[in-house]
Amino acid sequence: MMQLLISMAFALAVATSAAAQTANPPSPSSTPTTSAAQPPAEVRQMLELMQTPQVKEWMATQMKAAPTATLTEAGEMSALSELVGHARRHVEMVSGAAMEFPGEVETASEVVEREVAPTGWLLITTEVIALFLTGAIVELLFRLIVPKPRIRRTEDEVVTVAHHAAANLLYRVVPAIVFAMATLVPLLAFNWPPITRSMAIAIAVALIVARFTVALGRLLVALVTLPRADGERQISRARGLFWFRRCATFAIYFAFGWAVIQLMVPLGFSEGARYFVGYILGIGLFAIAVEAIWHRPVEEGEHRSFTVSWGLTLYFAFLWLLWVSGFNLLLWLGIYVVLLPRALSVATLAVRSLHQAEAGFLAGRRIATVLLDRGVRALIITAAAFWLGRMIGLAADRMAAGETMLDRLARGAIGGIVILLAADLLWHLARAYINGKLDDSRIEGAITDEEKASRARLQTLLPIFRNILAVVIAVIAVLMVLSGLGVEIGPLIAGAGVVGVAVGFGAQTIVKDVISGMFYLWDDAFRVGEYIESGSHKGVVEAFSLRSVRLRHHRGPLTTVPFGELGAVRNLNRDWTIDKITLNVTYDTDLVKAKKVIKQIGQQLLDNPDYSPHIIETLKMKGVEQFGEFAIVIRLAMTTKPGEQFVIRRNALAMIRNAFKENGIEFAVPTVQVSSEGHESEAHAAAARHLSQRSNSDEPAA
Template sequence: MERDAAGVLKAAISGILALIVLLGGISPSFAQTSPAQAPAAAAPPAQVREMMQLMQTPEVKQWMSTQMATAPAGGSAAADQMSVLSGLLQHARRHVAMVSDAAMTLPFQIGNASSLFLGEIAANGWPRMVAQFLAIFLLGAMVESLARYAFRRRRRRLAAMAGMHLAPRVIPALIFAAATVLALLSLGWPPLSQSIAIVCVVALIVQRFTICLGGVLVDLIGLARAEEERQGITAPTMPGRVVALFWYRRCATFVIYFMLGWAAIQSMEPLGYSPSARLLVGYILGIGLLLIAIEAVWSRPHKDEKRGHGTSWALTVYFLLLWSLWVAGFNWLLWLGIYVLLLPRVLAVSTLAVKSLQQTEASFLATRRIATVLLDRGVRALIIAVAAVWLGHMLGVGADTMAAGETMVDKIARGVIGGIVILLAADLLWHVIKAYIDGKLLDSSVDGGATDEERARRARIQTLLPIFRNILAVVIAVIAVLMVLSGLGIEIGPLIAGAGVVGVAVGFGAQTIVKDVISGMFYLWDDAFRIGEYIESGSHKGVVEAFSLRSVKLRHHRGPLTTVPFGELGAVKNLNRDWTIDKISLNVKYDTDLVKAKKVIKQIGQTLLENPEFGPHIIETLKMKGVEQFGEFAIEIRLSMMTKPGEQFVIRRNALAMIRNAFKENGIEFAVPTVQVAGDRDAEVDAAVARYAAHARANGEPAA
């Protein structure tokens, strides 16, 4: 049946192409042909039968294929279109007729299956077989009830542990599955009963885990919603518990009913039911699934009254159409319609579950980035990959087709499905690597290092890991694209060779960019600078903020950000590596006691070394080196100290303030330039006094 559906799909593709050609150039004579001109249907005479036999010979077939290849495009397109439509219609008629015929023979098959099954049970004893079936149905529930009772007292303790708030729901479900499987394996089963028991156990376990996972999701959504309300988030991102419970109950009911129907249909095969009879029972049971879906659509909470009815009617018609396609035998269209409707919702639910885990304080994913990415991207990739592979299986694209290499449609379909899987794997790999590198960058903050070696190591990590992350992104993308092209049947060898030639041409045309990239690689190889260090190169200077493949970003101490290509850096002066020496020059008077000044400066250096704020950053404390030179008005003395890079400025300012106060207390004066004005002012004063006295005597006035 699946191969018929695949054949119909291939015919449909050909028919679409033929329809396009037909609309452009259909023959007028074909349009004017009337049904009355067609020959009447009758039993073929002997001559016709001979002609039909002659047409089966290889020579005639070869001549006809040659003539059809040279036939006009319009007639070929019309014939292809009619064959496709008739093929689809005949497929639906045959399928419906087959199922209808099964309805006539179903009572007879039920009688045979009942006698076969009841005869096996009677041969092995009614009490024993009834007890065994009751064991696989009830033992798991009984053991689970005991486990719940045992976990009742430890529930709070488990809920308080990181990531263990899922245990009260998950562990009982695992115990249920283990007990049910143990009951199946420990009992002796006759052949028919064993097949039916295995199907029942699978259905029970799937139903139980559906209830378990749905309950876990509802709990997580409730915890995340409560956390949002506690934080005062005005627009909650999580649905309310009422909405979550509604969809949980409807989905659980749908899955439980589906598994019951699946178990019933699978149990019919060992009992001798024909495939058409099993299809008939499946279609009848599918009405229940249809009703559950329609009821969920019409009774969903928080729907808009104006738009809700229109959406509900549209979804109802959509579900009826899917059921009709299923009954008509177009399973690939059924699954395609299911994917279009459910795949986005399933992906949204998986993302919502991971987000709920992240928002929960007790979640074990709160501090585990890689686990979060694996769950989020991994579950999403798994869902899409399974959907693509299953759709390919429904279309008949598999390993047998790959080995045979039948048609171009098969190759393209297989390549598309394989490409989806490859891209999903590449996306998952990239996000896992990115999460790991981002975690390392976050954990290696330069400000958190306790020692100089640790800070240097973290600065190097901050420098190299972003470059490595970008390179990995390009490598993963290129490899994934090449694998997808190879899966589509495209020869990637010439592409790689052509890319090499183009790369050489681009390299010659973009020598500056190549120079920048290569220079950057050697700068990083030599560890010339790191993130957070202050460097100078020519007219450029500043703190290194970030890298790219061809440039470095420097933040000037006044604020401007400069992007400098690696090829323009040249010699780099790193002002933040290992240690730095700061020199201070002072001018004192010629009558200064230099020995006393040296002692005072030595005491200041000791005080700085004992200071808890400055001491850890001083490698060699402040000392007086001696007289540097004799100036015109002062003696110049030289002081120096060795500190860690970047710390000398603060220590220098405090040292100068302490030197000024200490010199003032010890009578040591700084020398400053002075100007002296010399003259005979006293003689002039005496002469002026003498002249005044003589004038007074001449006038008979008393002298002062």
């Protein structure tokens, strides 16, 4: 746009001279121009403005820069050459400021002399010393007045604040708050001169940041090295203290370096000089990082990798060169690659330590743990995104009201990050709540039948609801992100509907399975843990998905059956079940005596504490079923809870066998008497019929 204005201005200047020559007649005798040849009033006004000295000077300045701009507009300068040109101009600015730095120091000294002269060096020095020492002195008095708390006392051990998270938080943070408030007192109490006030504010901010860095760092070390319930630590205390000291040194050095740069602004230092001092101080940051890399602690039995050490050293050197070259975006992206994953892992580790610690206030609180964990992660990522936007020159007001492509993309990207983080937090909270309900509603812990049925229903429906909720949250979050980026989601939703219809026609079987499953669950046909039979499929229901059910056969195989193939379902675990037993006794058996014996066995089953809770109606003899060819067939029956009849039946049969033997009751077995050839075939036929009657179908194991 600027180059276009320059070209237009140049063309207007040429037109001005031509118009001037045309407007001046060659001789007095020449005829005047007609009204059609005269330019409009607006054009004459513009031409007059072009002749003013200010406009001519501006045009001359812009014309000097026009060749380079013209090359850029014409595409003769590639993106790489633009980056190189940017770096060259930035380095030239900093190097030029370095040459002029001594003169700027002298100018700043004169400014300070004029500032301090009315008040005096002694008073200003005293106020600065008070600013440095007031916070430390007040905090020391606070620690003397408020002793270190003791949580509880055992026979041989005093558990102090380091073993309790809540008290540890108060003990670390409250003194830092006292330090900060005391540091602000001299800043507000003294009558600082204007430039000195700016210096005092920068120093106070650096002191408060340094103090909170130490407090929060020690709190973080105490958390990540907190013993778990089993006494083990996730990170050794020596390793935690090593990284705390290096990170605290880095942060404090950075805070006071920032204060130095801020002090240079009211003293009149140029932008290049401030960059120059910042880059010199950056060497100290680089040295701290390199020292931490080469002296980092390793686990016992491991060796420090020199390849990793050299790689990280070169990487940090490359980041410093990016900083010096003025590539702030690439610099912060490189910093985030190293710093952001570490910050997230340390935050997660601290929350996990609080959750697993025996005395931690998050122990046993799933929702609070997830809220703190994902909330801290969301805050870290959101702060990093906004800071990156500021580093590339996107202020909050500009991002909110800007209409350029870059502003819209930045606004949409940062809004998308916030939406995804909120969706992630919502999903993890919902999942933690559902998983907690699943853990608390295990069928094994049920006492009554109603409670067991309710827990079985929860075990069936909650996993399906969890999967549906995940899909819904993901779809809504993606649509909101796309809308924030400027994508019209209305056509997407309409297109998704059309595609859904097409997919529905092409995947009718899947749709049938999903809908059938919804109706099975609506009818409460079966639950997790129940034994069902459907056609050739049978087994214990282990789990569900949206389209199928998994059945574990009593012999071990696992079968996944689509809901559309189930058809009629026979549930063997609902309410109660009747188990019938058929016995063959000899014709000379005393049936009254046999009935009494079986009644006694039924009473013994009721008296057994292992069986009585599962027996609804005990074992009884129903009577004679039929007269067989070689035996009297009697029928026994009992009513039990579903799934318990098999164990009770096996033990009842064993008891019947022993009781019949003791009371002289004999079981009838087929006998073959061979008297002639004609009777031999009849005997074989009778034996075959008996064997076919005694053959039993497979029964599921208890």
